[in-house]
Amino acid sequence: MDIGLLSIAIGIFLGLASISVGTFFGLKAFRTDISTKLSEISDKVIAIHGTLEKSWDLILNALPQLAEKGGTIKIQLSNLGKTTIDAKPWREFTKYIINVERPVLSEGLIAKLTQETGFEEIEKQLFEQVPTVSTVRSTKLIMRVYSTDPKVCTKYIILFLKWLDSTYLNSLDKLKEFEEPILKEFSKPK
DSSP: HHHHHHHHHHHHHHHHHHHHHHHHHHHHHHHHHHHHHHHHHHHHHHHHHHHHHHHHHHHHHOOOSSSOOOOEEEEEETTTEEEEEEEEOSSOOEEEEEEEEESSHHHHHHHHHHTTTTHHHHHHHHHHHHHHHHHEEEEEEEEEEEEEHHHHHHHHHHHHHIIIIIIHHGGHHHHHHHHHHHHHHSSSSO
């Protein structure tokens, strides 16, 4: 065998091997980067979905002629003050729009406290799916109750309003646990 041909074959082999190794590591890094980007896209799609749902609720509330009309009742809660409840039955759920006098409503805190206080278990017993809550402002709450049975919905809303007026309102002090350490840290003399 000719040494010149052997050296050419070894050169070609080594060149192909280096291209293969480079391609392998390049694609591995590319795949990792892609999965990171896809998870970022997924997070943004979830956020867009939440915004879209809130926007749709706002549109339906701003244009009542497009939404099915329910009744509006006015009650006085001992801690939350004047409260109006507007029920809008749909095909698969009933939407409630609840306005309260005191500006204390926060969907994140409501979700956290329903789980921590065990109220979520009551919701699971009444419905297949836990009702969804969104707050348009701190005095307005929009809730989807996944039932169209007036008796079940009424029973739940009464329980929810009592819970909101007592347990939720009494738990607002928990916000201090998240805020006061920050205030203390930045109030220290330098």
